[in-house]
Amino acid sequence: MTAPASRRLTRDSRHKVIAGVCAGLARRFGLSRNGLRLAFVVSCVLPGPQFIAYIALWVLMPSDRRGY
Template sequence: MAGNNKLYRSQDKKIIAGVCAGLAEYLGWEVSMTRLAYVLISIFSAAFPGVIVYLVLWVVMPEK
């Protein structure tokens, strides 16, 4: 992996809970592109699964 070796929710770049920012840091991707990709994937999968996944990650991922 290009980023950190542990997956955390970001405190610095968060908008709601820091899930997408944490994923971006972990994968070494740009935060805005990660958010855009997550939103697009959520919309094209009828939005509901994307919301559930985000909520689960919010609970499961520890804060940095």
Template sequence: MSTLVRPQSGAMIAGVCAAIANRFGWSVTLVRVLTVASVLIPGPQVIIYLALWIFIPKEK
């Protein structure tokens, strides 16, 4: 497992999904699909995504 950083390449919006996928060794596409699916149900998902965007450091 690698560290949790938002990658410079492969990021679509902010790189949050790519960072999570890289950290846990999952498919980036799977994480993106799950993120979009979770936004369709009520809850604080968008706020959590924005918080992760702020708190996960960008790759150097």
């Protein structure tokens, strides 16, 4: 049994800005795409592995391939 397409954790290739990671996470958890992007950018001023986490998600999350 697979999850519906809107509930899968995939990168959103239609609404992406860089890689679609924030858009995919926002779609999966029912959040605003721009709100999640803003939260990520604001969190970058705090110490932590934000960029490493973003790159890891970029590599690990499959693309939904709707935008091609």
